[in-house]
Amino acid sequence: MAAPDARLTFHGAARSVTGSAHLLECGGRRVLLDCGLTQGRRKEAFEQNRRPFIEPRSLDAVILSHAHIDHSGNLPTWRRLGFKGPVFATPATRDLCDVMLRDSAAVQVRQVELVNRLRREQRKNLFEPLYDEGDVARAMDLFRPVPYGRRVDVFPDLRLTFHDAGHLLGSALCQIEIGSNGSARSLLFTGDLGRKNCVILRDPALAPPPDWVICESTYGDRRHPPCETIKDQLAEFVDTIRRRKSRLLIPAFTVGRLQTLVFYLHQLHEEGRIGNVPIWVDSPLGHRATEVFREHPECYDAEANAFFLRGREPFSFERLHYAQSIDDSKKLNTQKGPLVILSSSGMCEGGRILHHLAHGVEEADNIVLLTGFQAADTLGRKLQQGLSPVNILGRPYAVRARVAMIEALSAHADSDEIVEYFRESKATPSRVFLVHGEPPQPQALEARLREDLGWSRVDVPAPGESVVLE
Ligand SMILES: [Zn+2]
Known part of the structure; x- marks a missing residue:
C-alpha cells in the first residue's frame, strides 16, 4: 500500500x-x-x-x-x-x-x-x-x-x-x-x-x-530517422566543403549535441573519410562541458570506451582544435577553407556562431548545418525556413549558403x-x-x-x- x-x-x-x-x-x-x-x-x-x-x-x-x-x-x-x-x-x-x-x-x-x-x-x-x-x-x-x-x-x-x-x-x-x-x-x-x-x-x-x-x-x-544515418550524412557535408574548399558552419547545442558531433567527426577522421579538414570548436561553454564528458567515462557505452582501449581519447584528435580566446575565434574568419566550425548557440540566438554566420552565410559554397529543434522567431528558424535576407548582429545578410539539417540528431x-x-x-x-x-x-x-x-x-x-x- x-x-x-x-x-x-x-x-x-x-x-x-x-x-x-x-x-x-x-x-x-x-x-x-x-x-x-x-x-x-x-x-x-x-x-x-x-x-x-x-x-x-x-x-x-x-x-x-x-x-x-x-x-x-x-x-x-x-x-x-x-x-x-x-x-x-x-x-x-x-x-x-x-x-x-x-x-x-x-x-x-x-x-x-x-x-x-x-x-x-x-x-x-x-x-x-x-x-x-x-x-x-x-x-x-x-x-x-x-x-x-x-x-x-x-x-x-x-x-x-x-x-x-x-x-x-x-x-x-x-x-x-x-x-x-x-x-x-x-x-x-x-x-x-x-x-x-x-x-x-x-x-x-x-x-x-x-x-x-x-x-x-x-x-x-x-518518428526520427535512426541514429545510424547521422555519420554518413555528416561525412557527405564535410566531403562537399572539402571539394569546394569552403566552410561547414554548425550551430551546435553546447551540452550533449556538440560532444556527439565531435565524436562522429573523430570516428570519420579515424576511418579516413574526411581527409585532413581542420575542425574547430569555438564555444567556451562547449569546451568546459567537454571537460566534464572527459571526466565521466563511467557513463560511456562500449563504442566510446573502445577509444580508450586503442589508447585514444574520444574528444581529441589531430585535426580538432578548441578555440580559447576571442582572438582565436576572430582568426577563423581569415582562415582559408576547407574548414569546419562548431559553435554555439544551437538556435543562432547568441554566441560566437553569429560572427561566423555573418562571415559565411553570403557564400554559396558554404553549408550551414542545423543540429536540432529551432524555436519560433529565432535566427535558426529563419534560416531553416529559407528566409533571406536575415538580420545578423544588426545588419541584413543575403543567405546564399546551403542550409541543411540532420533530423536524426535528436x-x-x-x-x-x-x-x-x-x-x-x-x-x-x-x-x-x-x-x-x-x-x-x-x-x-x-x-x-x-x-x-x-x-x-x-x-x-x-x-x-x-x-x-x-
Ligand atoms: Zn534534456
Missing part, C-alpha cells in the same frame, strides 16, 4: 517543454522532481522563475533527472530564497550542473545589466538577476551525488534509485519507492528519455515495472521508441502522466499508449494540476 497522502502536483513542463518541476508530497515531506528554468517570453518566464510555487524553506529535497537547464536551471533561485537541500543527482549531472548553472548565472547577470542600463537613464527602479555566481556556489554545496543503480533513502519510506536514461551524460530515470520495504509502491519519472544506438551514451536502461509513471512526450507525435526518444521502451520493460502502471510536451505531442502519445500497450489511465496534466496517487 502506498503512503495514504502521496500526492503529485505538476508545476512546470505541463503541456509545455521548459521549467520541468513536479512536486511529490508524502508522509509530510515535500520533494521536487527537477527544478528547471522556464524559458520563453522574457518577462513572463522571469516572473515564473522568480516566484516559486511553494515556500522554498518548506521544500525537503530535490531530485534532478539531468543537467539540461530546463530541468536544473532554477535551483540557484530556490537556494537564494531559502531552500537548504539536499539535491540528489548522479555524479555526472552534478558536474555538468556546476558548469551550466555558472554559465546561466553569467547570462542572467549580463541580461539584467543591459536592461538596467536603459532603466537607469529612465530613472526607473533597477532589476536584480534571478541569481548570481554566489547563489550557484551555494546551490552546488547541496548536491548529494548518487551513482546509477544504488538505492538511497531520501527519507524513511521514500527511496530513490537512478537508472541510465541515455539522453545526456549522467541523465537518469528516477525510480522512487514510496512506503515501507515489502509493501512499497513505485513511481518512475523518466526525465528526458534517450534513444537506442546513439553514440557515447548507453541505451536507456530498463527500470523495474512501476505503479505510476511520469513520462516525457517531447516527440510524442514524431536526443529524445520518439513515439515508437517510448512505446517500445515500456513494452520491453513490461510496465503495467495504474496511472500515467505525460509531461514535457507541447500539444498535440502528449495527446498523440496518450493515444499510442492506450492503443499499443492497453494502458487505460493516461493523462496529460494541466499546469498546477494535482493528483493523489492511489
Whole structure:
C-alpha cells in the first residue's frame, strides 16, 4: 500500500517543454522532481522563475533527472530564497550542473545589466538577476551525488534509485519507492528519455515495472530517422566543403549535441573519410562541458570506451582544435577553407556562431548545418525556413549558403521508441502522466499508449494540476 497522502502536483513542463518541476508530497515531506528554468517570453518566464510555487524553506529535497537547464536551471533561485537541500543527482549531472548553472548565472547577470542600463537613464527602479555566481556556489554545496543503480533513502519510506536514461551524460530515470520495504509502491519519472544506438551514451536502461509513471512526450507525435544515418550524412557535408574548399558552419547545442558531433567527426577522421579538414570548436561553454564528458567515462557505452582501449581519447584528435580566446575565434574568419566550425548557440540566438554566420552565410559554397529543434522567431528558424535576407548582429545578410539539417540528431526518444521502451520493460502502471510536451505531442502519445500497450489511465496534466496517487 502506498503512503495514504502521496500526492503529485505538476508545476512546470505541463503541456509545455521548459521549467520541468513536479512536486511529490508524502508522509509530510515535500520533494521536487527537477527544478528547471522556464524559458520563453522574457518577462513572463522571469516572473515564473522568480516566484516559486511553494515556500522554498518548506521544500525537503530535490531530485534532478539531468543537467539540461530546463530541468536544473532554477535551483540557484530556490537556494537564494531559502531552500537548504539536499539535491540528489548522479555524479555526472552534478558536474555538468556546476558548469551550466555558472554559465546561466553569467547570462542572467549580463541580461539584467543591459536592461538596467536603459532603466537607469529612465530613472526607473533597477532589476536584480534571478541569481548570481554566489547563489550557484551555494546551490552546488547541496548536491548529494548518487551513482546509477544504488538505492538511497531520501527519507524513511521514500527511496530513490537512478537508472541510465541515455539522453545526456549522467541523465537518469528516477525510480522512487514510496512506503515501507515489502509493501512499497513505485513511481518512475523518466526525465528526458534517450534513444537506442546513439553514440557515447548507453541505451536507456530498463527500470523495474512501476505503479505510476511520469513520462516525457517531447516527440510524442514524431518518428526520427535512426541514429545510424547521422555519420554518413555528416561525412557527405564535410566531403562537399572539402571539394569546394569552403566552410561547414554548425550551430551546435553546447551540452550533449556538440560532444556527439565531435565524436562522429573523430570516428570519420579515424576511418579516413574526411581527409585532413581542420575542425574547430569555438564555444567556451562547449569546451568546459567537454571537460566534464572527459571526466565521466563511467557513463560511456562500449563504442566510446573502445577509444580508450586503442589508447585514444574520444574528444581529441589531430585535426580538432578548441578555440580559447576571442582572438582565436576572430582568426577563423581569415582562415582559408576547407574548414569546419562548431559553435554555439544551437538556435543562432547568441554566441560566437553569429560572427561566423555573418562571415559565411553570403557564400554559396558554404553549408550551414542545423543540429536540432529551432524555436519560433529565432535566427535558426529563419534560416531553416529559407528566409533571406536575415538580420545578423544588426545588419541584413543575403543567405546564399546551403542550409541543411540532420533530423536524426535528436536526443529524445520518439513515439515508437517510448512505446517500445515500456513494452520491453513490461510496465503495467495504474496511472500515467505525460509531461514535457507541447500539444498535440502528449495527446498523440496518450493515444499510442492506450492503443499499443492497453494502458487505460493516461493523462496529460494541466499546469498546477494535482493528483493523489492511489
Ligand atoms: Zn534534456
